[in-house]
Amino acid sequence: MPEALRVLDVVGAKYGVRFGYRHFDWSCETYKSTGAMMPADGLDRLRDHDAILLGAVGWPGVPDHISLWGLLLPIRREFDQYVNLRPVRLLPGVTPPVRDKRPGDIDFWVVRENTEGEYSQLGGRQGEGTPTEMVLQTAAFTRRGTDRIMRYAFELARELGKPHVTSATKSNGIYHSMPYWDERFAAIAAEYPEVTVDQDHIDILCARFVMSPERFDVVVASNLFGDILSDLGPGVTGTIGVAPSGNINPERVHPSTFEPVHGSAPDIAGRGIANPIGQIWSAAMMLDHLGLAEAGADVVGAIERVLADASAPRTPDLGGKATTEELGKAIAEAV
Amino acid sequence: MPEALRVLDVVGAKYGVRFGYRHFDWSCETYKSTGAMMPADGLDRLRDHDAILLGAVGWPGVPDHISLWGLLLPIRREFDQYVNLRPVRLLPGVTPPVRDKRPGDIDFWVVRENTEGEYSQLGGRQGEGTPTEMVLQTAAFTRRGTDRIMRYAFELARELGKPHVTSATKSNGIYHSMPYWDERFAAIAAEYPEVTVDQDHIDILCARFVMSPERFDVVVASNLFGDILSDLGPGVTGTIGVAPSGNINPERVHPSTFEPVHGSAPDIAGRGIANPIGQIWSAAMMLDHLGLAEAGADVVGAIERVLADASAPRTPDLGGKATTEELGKAIAEAV
Numbered sequence: 001m002p003e004a005l006r007v008l009d010v011v012g013a014k015y016g017v018r019f020g021y022r023h024f025d026w027s028c029e030t031y032k033s034t035g036a037m038m039p040a041d042g043l044d045r046l047r048d049h050d051a052i053l054l055g056a057v058g059w060p061g062v063p064d065h066i067s068l069w070g071l072l073l074p075i076r077r078e079f080d081q082y083v084n085l086r087p088v089r090l091l092p093g094v095t096p097p098v099r100d101k102r103p104g105d106i107d108f109w110v111v112r113e114n115t116e117g118e119y120s121q122l123g124g125r126q127g128e129g130t131p132t133e134m135v136l137q138t139a140a141f142t143r144r145g146t147d148r149i150m151r152y153a154f155e156l157a158r159e160l161g162k163p164h165v166t167s168a169t170k171s172n173g174i175y176h177s178m179p180y181w182d183e184r185f186a187a188i189a190a191e192y193p194e195v196t197v198d199q200d201h202i203d204i205l206c207a208r209f210v211m212s213p214e215r216f217d218v219v220v221a222s223n224l225f226g227d228i229l230s231d232l233g234p235g236v237t238g239t240i241g242v243a244p245s246g247n248i249n250p251e252r253v254h255p256s257t258f259e260p261v262h263g264s265a266p267d268i269a270g271r272g273i274a275n276p277i278g279q280i281w282s283a284a285m286m287l288d289h290l291g292l293a294e295a296g297a298d299v300v301g302a303i304e305r306v307l308a309d310a311s312a313p314r315t316p317d318l319g320g321k322a323t324t325e326e327l328g329k330a331i332a333e334a335v
Numbered sequence: 336m337p338e339a340l341r342v343l344d345v346v347g348a349k350y351g352v353r354f355g356y357r358h359f360d361w362s363c364e365t366y367k368s369t370g371a372m373m374p375a376d377g378l379d380r381l382r383d384h385d386a387i388l389l390g391a392v393g394w395p396g397v398p399d400h401i402s403l404w405g406l407l408l409p410i411r412r413e414f415d416q417y418v419n420l421r422p423v424r425l426l427p428g429v430t431p432p433v434r435d436k437r438p439g440d441i442d443f444w445v446v447r448e449n450t451e452g453e454y455s456q457l458g459g460r461q462g463e464g465t466p467t468e469m470v471l472q473t474a475a476f477t478r479r480g481t482d483r484i485m486r487y488a489f490e491l492a493r494e495l496g497k498p499h500v501t502s503a504t505k506s507n508g509i510y511h512s513m514p515y516w517d518e519r520f521a522a523i524a525a526e527y528p529e530v531t532v533d534q535d536h537i538d539i540l541c542a543r544f545v546m547s548p549e550r551f552d553v554v555v556a557s558n559l560f561g562d563i564l565s566d567l568g569p570g571v572t573g574t575i576g577v578a579p580s581g582n583i584n585p586e587r588v589h590p591s592t593f594e595p596v597h598g599s600a601p602d603i604a605g606r607g608i609a610n611p612i613g614q615i616w617s618a619a620m621m622l623d624h625l626g627l628a629e630a631g632a633d634v635v636g637a638i639e640r641v642l643a644d645a646s647a648p649r650t651p652d653l654g655g656k657a658t659t660e661e662l663g664k665a666i667a668e669a670v
């Protein structure tokens with residue numbers, strides 16, 4: 001986070017924008033001392049900001065479903081950040097695990113539904129502790145929620161001049177929700193006759209992310225499938241530590257949240273060697289969302305130049321020995 | 336299928352076993368002419384067999400959820416084939432999409448729960464055709480269903496002398512079922528103190544299948560997550576057309592089903608160029624299950640020798656020009 005703020009200050013100075021920050025130290029540590037991930041009025045304290053730049057959340061010993069349902073997921077929902085937008089891009093200077101791919105070959109967007117679907121608190125347990133114990137977990141797909149994420153994907157495809165949308169489904173196995181997803185995809189696709197479409201079941205789609213990632217432009221997916229695809233994509237491009245995301249309220253009625261795709265990496269926490277690019281690139285997506293598209297593109301360009309430069313600092317995940325700060329400073333200087 | 340039967344006849348002759356077959360022509364074509372994927376007494380007709388060797392199911396124009404819930408999924412459930420067992424193995428002579436991996440580097444098993452979980456007909460639709468339309472989809476996890484698939488995975492790990500089990504979870508996002516999955520994994524793991532364990536959320540687990548597939552031995556997963564992982568694994572090893580699976584009733588009270596992981600490939604249907612190895616290897620898994628382990632290993636060895644031999648026939652998916660029959664005959668001869 002400090003490196004993202006460093007870069008924001010530099011790019012702000014360059015473009016004549018001064019950012020005002022309010023820092024909220026809400027974390028698993030807060031939970032351990034107060035019993036809550038954020039204060040009771042936490043969402044209200046966030047409400048009037050233009051955007052939220054969020055660091056990775058999670059810590060061993062605090063069950064994930066507590067840390068996430070106590071902070072990240074309520075933010076996404078309260079502020080109706082129904083689009084989770086994540087680029088999958090093979091960057092210069094990064095050696096991906098897949099062979100024979102060059103920067104430019106892999107360059108697409110995952111558009112993930114971010115407020116409903118499989119991430120749901122509907123359900124419960126019966127017969128706790130008995131041999132007939134059973135847990136039900138219900139996913140909810142609304143017409144409104146499904147249609148708006150699909151429209152966003154089609155609009156994005158049009159805007160990018162990449163008029164092709166792939167839908168992630170599993171209507172052969174998941175009986176109610178996924179056939180409905182397909183039905184709405186067909187209905188929304190009909191509104192965009194100039195955009196070509198296809199759909200893949202999530203199992204083969206994951207295999208295709210590895211075997212033929214160059215075929216994708218915009219992939220639209222439910223909350224769970226989008227989560228899977230937007231980690232797998234960066235895995236394929238070798239850039240988990242680098243990948244950014246926006247949790248976006250497109251109508252701008254509420255603030256949007258920008259955060260790296262990677263987790264909190266407890267194995268290296270406190271050692272000052274985490275790759276800051278995921279956070280910095282998230283800040284660039286935030287600039288774009290705030291109407292500072294040129295500044296955002298400038299930051300992404302700086303990241304790409306630093307990565308492409310073999311003599312620039314690299315954190316250990318990229319095969320180097322640099323610290324978080326050294327890499328952050330190099331990007332700030334490149335800006 | 337004819338090539339799998341060819342190989343079975345040859346290996347049967349070699350080991351002095353004569354297989355009796357009953358052929359059931361149940362398919363999407365049956366559906367189109369009769370309105371049902373199989374006859375009303377279809378499951379009863381299968382019941383008394385020792386095993387079921389199933390060809391890939393599905394055809395454009397017949398919605399997948401009809402073709403699958405009308406044939407494959409009822410078979411899995413009626414015969415309590417609660418284990419879906421799928422190898423992920425980098426084979427000689429196959430060029431995988433990932434770099435720097437050699438045969439032997441990637442060699443593990445996905446143990447997928449096969450009768451409950453996310454593949455469920457529980458749920459429904461409200462407000463059809465209205466703007467407030469909503470679809471609920473409920474997954475069901477029972478103690479019995481969860482515990483038995485996990486025990487199978489631990490037993491397999493022990494048997495293979497690969498005492499490490501990885502659990503696929505998503506307890507940070509999926510509120511009820513996945514924390515329960517974790518709870519049962521911890522409970523069953525305690526019964527196998529000599530087996531080491533870890534667990535990954537499905538998003539990062541998919542990325543790890545690409546970035547570090549050599550780290551896995553046995554991966555245990557729910558119905559949906561196992562489905563995803565067992566297509567992704569073969570995608571990573573470049574062998575979607577080759578991968579086999581067993582739908583196993585370990586207690587042998589009911590017949591088990593063996594089928595390729597790949598789909599029905601309508602794009603090449605009828606051209607005689609489909610790779611028969613997925614079906615042949617499935618037949619080898621069937622031999623193993625029927626107590627003919629030596630014969631099964633013999634077939635797998637023949638597949639490996641043919642694949643490793645650069646002058647042997649290869650179907651187009653493997654970069655060659657051979658027909659299904661030529662490759663099937665080569666494997667039969669190698670046996």
Ligand SMILES: CC(C)[C@H](C(=O)O)[C@@H](O)C(=O)O
Pocket residue numbers: 172173203403562596
């Ligand atoms: C065809 C489909 C229902 C099936 C599944 O998802 O189980 C297939 O993908 C498989 O993995 O066997």
Ligand SMILES: CC(C)[C@H](C(=O)O)[C@@H](O)C(=O)O
Pocket residue numbers: 068227261507508538
């Ligand atoms: C931490 C977790 C709940 C979260 C999610 O699954 O949404 C993360 O994986 C992500 O993708 O943002």
